[in-house]
Amino acid sequence: MLTTPTPGPDRSAALLLLSDGRLPAGGYAHSAGLEQAIARGWVRDATTLGDYLRGRIHTTGLVSASFAAAAQHRTASAMEAGDAGGTEGLAPLGAALAGLDRELVARTPSPALRRIARDLGRMLLRAMRSIAPSTQPVLDAAGPVLQQPIAYGTVAAALGLTARDAAGLVLYEAAATPAVAAVKLLSIDPFATHRCLVGLAPELDELAERAAAFATADARDLPALAAPLSDIAAELHTNHDQRLFAS
Amino acid sequence: MTTTDATTSTTTSAQPRRALRLGVAGPVGTGKSSTIASLCRALADEFRIGVITNDIYTDEDARFLRAEGVLPEERIRAVETGACPHTAIRDDVTMNLLAVEDLERDFDPLDIVLVESGGDNLTATFSPSLVDAQLFVLDVAGGGDVARKGGPGIGRADLLVVNKIDLAPYVDVDVEQMLADATDAREGRAVLGVSRKQPETVEVLGQWVRDMHSTFREGGHTPQDPGPMAPHFHADESGEGGYVHSHDDGEPAHQH
Ligand SMILES: Nc1nc2c(ncn2[C@@H]2O[C@H](COP(=O)(O)OP(=O)(O)OP(=O)(O)O)[C@@H](O)[C@H]2O)c(=O)[nH]1
Ligand SMILES: [Mg+2]
Numbered sequence: 001m002l003t004t005p006t007p008g009p010d011r012s013a014a015l016l017l018l019s020d021g022r023l024p025a026g027g028y029a030h031s032a033g034l035e036q037a038i039a040r041g042w043v044r045d046a047t048t049l050g051d052y053l054r055g056r057i058h059t060t061g062l063v064s065a066s067f068a069a070a071a072q073h074r075t076a077s078a079m080e081a082g083d084a085g086g087t088e089g090l091a092p093l094g095a096a097l098a099g100l101d102r103e104l105v106a107r108t109p110s111p112a113l114r115r116i117a118r119d120l121g122r123m124l125l126r127a128m129r130s131i132a133p134s135t136q137p138v139l140d141a142a143g144p145v146l147q148q149p150i151a152y153g154t155v156a157a158a159l160g161l162t163a164r165d166a167a168g169l170v171l172y173e174a175a176a177t178p179a180v181a182a183v184k185l186l187s188i189d190p191f192a193t194h195r196c197l198v199g200l201a202p203e204l205d206e207l208a209e210r211a212a213a214f215a216t217a218d219a220r221d222l223p224a225l226a227a228p229l230s231d232i233a234a235e236l237h238t239n240h241d242q243r244l245f246a247s
Numbered sequence: 248m249t250t251t252d253a254t255t256s257t258t259t260s261a262q263p264r265r266a267l268r269l270g271v272a273g274p275v276g277t278g279k280s281s282t283i284a285s286l287c288r289a290l291a292d293e294f295r296i297g298v299i300t301n302d303i304y305t306d307e308d309a310r311f312l313r314a315e316g317v318l319p320e321e322r323i324r325a326v327e328t329g330a331c332p333h334t335a336i337r338d339d340v341t342m343n344l345l346a347v348e349d350l351e352r353d354f355d356p357l358d359i360v361l362v363e364s365g366g367d368n369l370t371a372t373f374s375p376s377l378v379d380a381q382l383f384v385l386d387v388a389g390g391g392d393v394a395r396k397g398g399p400g401i402g403r404a405d406l407l408v409v410n411k412i413d414l415a416p417y418v419d420v421d422v423e424q425m426l427a428d429a430t431d432a433r434e435g436r437a438v439l440g441v442s443r444k445q446p447e448t449v450e451v452l453g454q455w456v457r458d459m460h461s462t463f464r465e466g467g468h469t470p471q472d473p474g475p476m477a478p479h480f481h482a483d484e485s486g487e488g489g490y491v492h493s494h495d496d497g498e499p500a501h502q503h
Pocket of ligand 1: 276410
């Protein structure tokens with residue numbers, strides 16, 4: 001028996017759990033391109049780190065967040081249909097998410113980035129099966145292999161979170177992952193990395209609103225902003241011999 | 248829940264269908280990769296084996312093992328641990344768990360999956376949600392005292408390997424004494440002195456794995472958690488005295 005958790009402000013604990021960097025879903029081994037950006041001299045200090053993060057959230061961050069919102073919406077709708085006892089219930093969810101996945105893959109030129117997002121998505125789904133067994137019917141319908149932003153949207157819905165929550169979560173993660181990795185990669189004041197995040201907070205919120213507005217949009221109409229250097233960096237990183245981070 | 252992830256993920260009956268997942272942990276350079284290579288050489292005719300390596304960075308261990316030619320190279324896969332090998336076998340095992348499950352699926356049926364931890368310190372041990380049993384590898388070159396220092400891996404891994412015993416004369420270590428100290432620290436749990444230059448020691452190691460595999464197959468083995476920390480000492484607030492405690496009761500591990 002599937003019960004759709006009621007969305008609302010009372011779900012904030014679930015949101016904190018998902019956005020916690022300590023969630024055991026393998027994300028800690030990644031720098032979201034920052035290691036290569038530093039190796040290439042594109043990021044050198046707190047100022048250039050701030051620029052890097054800002055560029056990221058306004059481009060691929062917004063794209064990812066929109067896909068997360070769209071995945072949340074499709075998952076929540078399928079859950080409602082399941083609860084209402086509709087004949088199909090959760091069954092169409094897999095195809096709906098696969099459609100989103102194809103659209104997101106088409107917006108990701110770098111094969112390395114696609115592989116990494118797929119691996120991170122699989123890890124999130126795998127971890128959630130163990131962490132929240134009640135989400136199993138939804139995760140079964142969603143399938144085990146989804147790009148990470150879509151996996152986040154699905155998991156968010158399964159935990160009763162909104163499209164806005166899913167978008168905010170993915171945007172925060174897009175900035176926090178490289179920010180936290182920076183202290184291992186640069187000689188940088190660890191307070192300065194979080195100062196960058198605080199500085200970006202208003203933009204993160206604003207972008208999350210914009211992304212959430214795409215929740216019900218057709219997959220083809222989701223944003224397709226690009227950050228070509230990130231794609232190049234991800235490819236270069238796969239041949240970087242002494243890397244600390246997997247990406 | 249009393250069962251672990253590793254036991255519930257692919258089986259429900261007492262007789263596990265999936266591979267025995269065997270962890271190999273220990274400090275940097277003690278011979279984890281060499282031990283895996285020796286085991287593959289000794290057992291590859293009897294068992295279908297797969298290997299997951301964890302490096303601090305890059306995939307050097309996987310490359311080493313592929314170069315050794317002990318297994319078809321596609322059965323050796325690397326997991327990159329983002330400079331935190333400890334986390335990947337304990338706090339956040341998802342990367343490794345998925346890698347093991349993928350390997351088991353892609354080369355079904357496998358009998359044994361060996362998981363090499365990235366070299367870390369004496370407190371790094373595998374979570375029982377990732378492996379069914381684990382070896383902890385020390386070497387004589389680290390000094391004869393290390394075994395007495397104890398810690399979760401030395402004290403409570405399923406098997407303690409004291410490796411490179413051929414080097415003992417060069418580093419002034421009395422191997423018999425070191426093995427005796429280790430046996431004391433482990434309250435009788437298994438300890439083996441091993442050198443890859445002494446084939447009879449490698450054969451004993453291989454036999455230990457054979458025995459573990461059959462116990463596991465018969466459902467007679469329950470994964471044990473060596474624990475993140477040995478009982479240890481905290482200085483108290485006033486700076487006078489302190490107290491000894493362990494974290495076995497599920498208290499979260501912390502840094503001192
Ligand atoms: N003399 C001697 N040397 C050994 C023996 N086993 C391993 N070594 C050497 O010890 C060194 C380290 O061995 P590895 O197997 O790479 O050690 P490891 O624990 O996997 O190292 P990390 O993965 O880097 O932590 C290598 O130079 C090996 O050749 C042994 O039995 N005798
Ligand atoms: Mg090694």
